[in-house]
Amino acid sequence: MNELNFRINKNKFYNALSVANRAVSSNSPIPALSGIRIDAAEGKLILTASDVNTSIKAELCSDQDDSLGLNIIQEGSIVIDAKYLMDIVKKIDSEDISVSIIDGTLTHFAGQKAEFKINGYRPEDYPVIDFSEPSVNIDFKYSVLSSLISETAFAASVKETRPVLMGVNLKSDGSTLTCTATDSYRLARKTVSVESEQFSVTVPARTLFDARSIFQDSEDVRVALNQKKIQFIGNGIVLQSNLLEGGYPETDRLIPKEFSRRLVINRLSLIQAIDRTSFIKTDNMTIIRLQINSSDDISLSNKSQEIGESHESLNAVSYEGEPIDISFSGTYVSDAVKALSSENVTVSFTGEMKPFIIQNDAEDKTLLQLVLPVRTYN
């Protein structure tokens, strides 16, 4: 017979439910996956949510947090629709909330004067999720992991035509971790020093964005992986995702090593100039033409038959090399420049129809953004 009875601080419970809720799938063929599974046992509350590919486990344990106010009167398990559960816990009229099974899957939630009886799902109908920790692992500072994600994951593809490009490739040679994302029109690459075994895995960009949000309050995050799955672990939370299958393309040869021209320009002024002209689109793309003669003769323009045209003159910190006349997607260059962080950024060109790279500093080889030019007929 199903039993369960516990009491817990409303806000702490709600925060943990909000984390788990990220993995809830709203339209799964398995009805129980629209719920969050609650297990109370051995003085701990474990929340589980999954959309099959991504799963989250959040543990709440009084030992680690006095203000949790967790009191398990009767151990047990239930699955409750995530929408209803979040709504009840958020709005309950008291600091603590009581949760107990009345009959079968009918679950009682009580605050001070408000109470709810909600039909849940049987825990037996919830898929078994293997949260065992893979053996290869790396310990990150959250700040390092978070930067790494922000600097690369945006460049992954959003098209499902080549699923492996929807992820970020993490490749370790034992001492350096290289993180690469590309949608085949642009590429972002970041390297960090690590100590680990060698591996090469591709993690869905969505999982990385989830990790960046979920572990905001954690100082450290452990990443554990094998050839099938990856886990992010910290603060009593495990975020687990299947890896993307298929070989990740060899991208090293795409990145030019020699450059004929180099522009150093204020990061914000470049972002703003592109943003100003982004409403002028051709075939739904903002195609920007950059013409550089010298550091004080730079023009950025954009033209559309239908809408009109824009023109802006820019001043650079410096420019070395022959004049250049090159066109590119405004969105791609803007995304790339936004993912950098220094006051001035360095743009290195090899030719008008060759990929160019954008870096915080030409000397800093750990982070680069690459963009392919667009052919135009101006």
Add this chain to the structure above:
Amino acid sequence: MNELNFRINKNKFYNALSVANRAVSSNSPIPALSGIRIDAAEGKLILTASDVNTSIKAELCSDQDDSLGLNIIQEGSIVIDAKYLMDIVKKIDSEDISVSIIDGTLTHFAGQKAEFKINGYRPEDYPVIDFSEPSVNIDFKYSVLSSLISETAFAASVKETRPVLMGVNLKSDGSTLTCTATDSYRLARKTVSVESEQFSVTVPARTLFDARSIFQDSEDVRVALNQKKIQFIGNGIVLQSNLLEGGYPETDRLIPKEFSRRLVINRLSLIQAIDRTSFIKTDNMTIIRLQINSSDDISLSNKSQEIGESHESLNAVSYEGEPIDISFSGTYVSDAVKALSSENVTVSFTGEMKPFIIQNDAEDKTLLQLVLPVRTYN
């Protein structure tokens, strides 16, 4: 030949464009209506936008505002797509923006280093809009007009099946203005003292919400009307709308005058209790059952076959009359109570299947909210 050349403060221009933009229609059969018309003449800039039913005119005049920085070098007119115009003016790289016609409808916008050439529409292709002021008028304090709108317009219908119910009926007997909105399941009525001719007109609720937003910074707003249209006038802005056609239903007889039971209850606690249970829906409606035996024996409950049920006990300030067991739409009662403003609200009942009214205070006859009960088979 088309000419135009002026300079104006970017922020002031943008704010006026934002007001006008509310009337721009994104999918009009008349292409020019996707634009905002700009007329520069006699030291003034006039912005016009319209979706045929609703039109807005905003005048910018240096005489009234030094910081406007308006300098008209060449009088003239142009129509520019509202989206592009808003985007350019918002992001231009200088405090002032220059606007001039280069050739035909090709219009030049210039900041400091950024410039745009945008294809506009010919002013001759923009419909002529008659902004002549109707003769019947009432001067309102903005605060009075704004309350009147917030207290009634939400109760208008959103269904197009009976267009006249999508408006608020304004009826003046010469000394009292009665504002009524109903979707035939609920009704809101507010009366204010006025001095005016007698009239009865029905104004689209959307126009009233626009007026509430547009004139936020105006102390006074003049309302002018005839049998065809209504205008809201203040701060150099005219918001004009066609009235809804068709006789407004006679609603006086719907409002009960005698009551057998009266509940006085804390406004916020009632709103919160309804909000807590609003996720429990039957046929997409939150149907709440209120059972009152005495001021300290009140229960609010909600039940759905599929989801489950809620129960909450409430304390009232007072209750007079026989016990009652009544069901209603939680949304309707919540909307009505939110439109009131006193700490405690009074709910007056005549019977379990009769409309009930909710007021700030039973003695205050100027504002009432009426809701029809729902028949249930609990």
